[in-house]
Amino acid sequence: DAKASGRNAISSYHGAMHEAASQRLKIDRELRVALRDDQLRLYYQPMVDHGGQVIGVEALVRWLHPERGMVSPAEFIPIAEESGIILELGEWVLRTACTDLVRLIGHFGDATPSISVNLSARQFRLPGLIDTVTAIAAESAAPLSRLRLEVTEGSLLDNVERAISTMQALRALGVLFSIDDFGTGYSSLAYLKKLPVDTIKIDQSFVLDVLTDNNDAGIVEAILSMARHLGLATIAEGVESVQVRDFLMTRGCNYFQGYYFSRPLTFEHLVAFIEQSSGRPLVAARALD
Numbered sequence: 001d002a003k004a005s006g007r008n009a010i011s012s013y014h015g016a017m018h019e020a021a022s023q024r025l026k027i028d029r030e031l032r033v034a035l036r037d038d039q040l041r042l043y044y045q046p047m048v049d050h051g052g053q054v055i056g057v058e059a060l061v062r063w064l065h066p067e068r069g070m071v072s073p074a075e076f077i078p079i080a081e082e083s084g085i086i087l088e089l090g091e092w093v094l095r096t097a098c099t100d101l102v103r104l105i106g107h108f109g110d111a112t113p114s115i116s117v118n119l120s121a122r123q124f125r126l127p128g129l130i131d132t133v134t135a136i137a138a139e140s141a142a143p144l145s146r147l148r149l150e151v152t153e154g155s156l157l158d159n160v161e162r163a164i165s166t167m168q169a170l171r172a173l174g175v176l177f178s179i180d181d182f183g184t185g186y187s188s189l190a191y192l193k194k195l196p197v198d199t200i201k202i203d204q205s206f207v208l209d210v211l212t213d214n215n216d217a218g219i220v221e222a223i224l225s226m227a228r229h230l231g232l233a234t235i236a237e238g239v240e241s242v243q244v245r246d247f248l249m250t251r252g253c254n255y256f257q258g259y260y261f262s263r264p265l266t267f268e269h270l271v272a273f274i275e276q277s278s279g280r281p282l283v284a285a286r287a288l289d
């Protein structure tokens with residue numbers, strides 16, 4: 001009867017809730033092991049200018065799981081954020097990125113692109129963030145002026161005044177800031193001009209179908225125009241084709257990131273990519289292929 005099936009629906013709902021909760025616990029426990037046993041890897045995705053030169057690289061974490069193979073951050077970052085282990089994970093990412101930055105400077109000297117590190121909302125709110133960043137960079141003697149932090153609109157919003165002072169303190173030490181996934185959060189344009197941010201990254205959800213979806217095209221054009229008026233540089237994420245690159249280029253987007261140029265790379269492949277891209281302009285290289 002209806003009552004019984006209602007009860008079943010409720011208990012299977014609770015069952016599903018319970019399963020999701022124990023799955024989260026399991027991943028949290030395994031992430032602690034991952035940190036201890038060195039199962040995390042940092043990949044780097046190039047960001048390029050109109051000529052194909054690498055102007056920065058974004059550090060993206062992967063989990064080399066002993067049974068499941070390479071696990072995407074989309075699967076574990078939200079859980080790590082919820083459980084709090086994101087703080088340790090975030091420190092590992094920062095430490096690894098700083099070490100790799102120093103190695104990169106060994107290869108490219110003054111021409112070394114900056115490394116961008118994603119900062120989770122929880123990390124960003126941490127009172128000791130400024131000291132943590134400074135101490136970790138100092139461990140490997142990484143120059144803070146080549147470190148860029150990516151923060152989302154969401155992590156700025158809950159306490160704008162505090163966010164501004166944290167960012168200003170880090171900015172004073174040389175750290176650069178980008179707003180990540182721009183357009184997906186609730187951005188107040190009023191505070192955007194108050195933040196010590198020089199770059200916004202247009203979320204890939206607007207970029208992927210920009211050629212076929214009029215709404216996406218409208219949003220992208222509005223963001224580009226706003227950024228230009230505020231004097232902010234723009235990076236489009238999720239550029240998968242030359243047509244999308246051209247669309248964005250003619251509308252004044254400054255920089256690009258996406259599979260069309262490169263997937264996230266291991267450190268060794270990144271070095272090779274930078275060497276290649278600095279040797280010859282990408283536009284010409286593509287034309288010859």
Ligand code: C2E
Pocket residue numbers: 045059060061072073074077090093118119120150180181204237238239240257258259260264
């Ligand atoms: P995000 O910071 O917006 O990073 C960009 C994501 O877009 C990356 O996914 C990248 O691999 C993907 N991507 C790049 N180009 C293309 C493209 O042309 N097409 C498509 N479809 N996707 C593209 P990934 O590496 O899976 O990371 C997902 C998200 O996980 C990141 O989004 C970021 O929010 C988070 N994340 C990754 N690494 C870290 C980390 O070290 N710390 C924190 N807190 N979050 C991280």
Ligand code: MG
Pocket residue numbers: 058118150180
């Ligand atoms: Mg990012």
Ligand code: MG
Pocket residue numbers: 180181201203204237
């Ligand atoms: Mg993004």
Ligand code: MG
Pocket residue numbers: 181
């Ligand atoms: Mg994203």
